[in-house]
Amino acid sequence: MTEGHIRREAVSDQLFALLRDRILGGALPPGGALTAERELAAEFGVNRHAVREAVKRLQQARLVEVSHGGRTQVLDWRRTAGLELAVGIAAADSGPTxxxxxxxxxxxxxxxxxxxxxxxxxxxxxxxxxxxxxxxxxxxxxxxxxxxxxxxxxxxxxxxxxxxxxxxxxxxxxxxxxxxxxxxxxxxxxxxxxxxxxxxxxxxxxxxxxxxxxxxxxxxxxxxxxxxxxxxxxxxxxxx
The missing domain is CATH 1.20.120.530 (GntR ligand-binding domain-like)
Known part of the structure; x- marks a missing residue:
């Protein structure tokens, strides 16, 4: 997947994979805020519904936590993620091969x-x-x-x-x-x-x-x- 461009099919799936890899690679560090929904939609030229779906999957994978105030915080995947993340770990830019x-x-x-x-x-x-x-x-x-x-x-x-x-x-x-x-x-x-x-x-x-x-x-x-x-x-x- 090319940074800054999202194919039109399975948009939310692609965005989820890209954000997952940014988290695993450290570009989005633990404790920091996930890039704002509006900024992600503008960066990749997608609608905000696709962004919400991608963030929902990140939350299900225990990579982020969405607070009641709307702030989405990046979690430390080594402490929160499960075995289902193993495939994604190997796809990130750094860390285990x-x-x-x-x-x-x-x-x-x-x-x-x-x-x-x-x-x-x-x-x-x-x-x-x-x-x-x-x-x-x-x-x-x-x-x-x-x-x-x-x-x-x-x-x-x-x-x-x-x-x-x-x-x-x-x-x-x-x-x-x-x-x-x-x-x-x-x-x-x-x-x-x-x-x-x-x-x-x-x-x-x-x-x-x-x-x-x-x-x-x-x-x-x-x-x-x-x-x-x-x-x-x-x-x-x-x-x-």
Whole structure:
């Protein structure tokens, strides 16, 4: 999107994205006032309704706060925003790169998966444990197409996360699977080390069936951590 020009389709969406990036990039700093509605309408040649819709979305994303007096204050997104903002963070002019966010998401995935496996061993029914074991065998028979392997692997992990009984983990899992939280392509050697280790999957299913929560957690963490890149993080710019 070119600064100072807004395409006519989806005007409020474009304006929201531009203002979001200004906030994430620091051009609109925390604690300051958002540019006035009239000024934004004049700057981009749009009507004030489009501006109001964009500001409403910023408020829903917890990037700004609209006071009763009409003043709109920029918030510190690091303290107020949620996971749904992950895509926007990578689009800003400074701060974490796409690779940074992807690595962060993979680290979160490993942590959630490990604890989900622990809780699943403690909470899931005997039937759910049997379904998890059967899903491992379905994964072992999948392929060689990587799409098929991905589908059976995701289906297997979904059973584990559902078996944990933790709704927050399930929603985070859905966000990762659906791409709401950006995860860059995992290097082939790292991904293969995780996805193709059927014996590790069988052992994990066995730990869950045997109610060995600690062993399930340790193995799940080791398995998922294989896909986390070891390269040092590269920041586009420092933020406080």
């Amino acid at each position: 796409v690779q940074d966010i992807a690595r962060d998401a993979l680290e979160m995935r490993a942590c959630i998966g490990a604890d989900a496996a622990r809780l699943c061993a403690l909470r899931c029914s005997a039937r759910a444990a049997a379904e998890i074991a059967a899903a491992v065998e379905a994964h072992a028979q999948a392929g060689p197409d990587l799409t098929d392997l991905d589908e059976t692997y995701i289906a297997w992990w979904r059973l584990i996360v559902e078996g944990s009984g933790n709704i927050a983990y399930l929603l985070a899992f859905n966000s990762l699977v659906d791409g709401m939280i950006p995860v860059a392509d995992v290097p082939a050697d790292l991904g293969a080390g995780e996805i193709l280790d059927v014996e590790a999957h069988r052992r994990l299913a066995g730990h869950i069936s045997a109610r060995e929560a600690g062993a399930a957690e340790l193995l799940a963490r080791e398995l998922l951590a294989r896909s986390v890149p070891a390269a040092p993080r590269a920041r586009k710019g420092a933020r406080r």
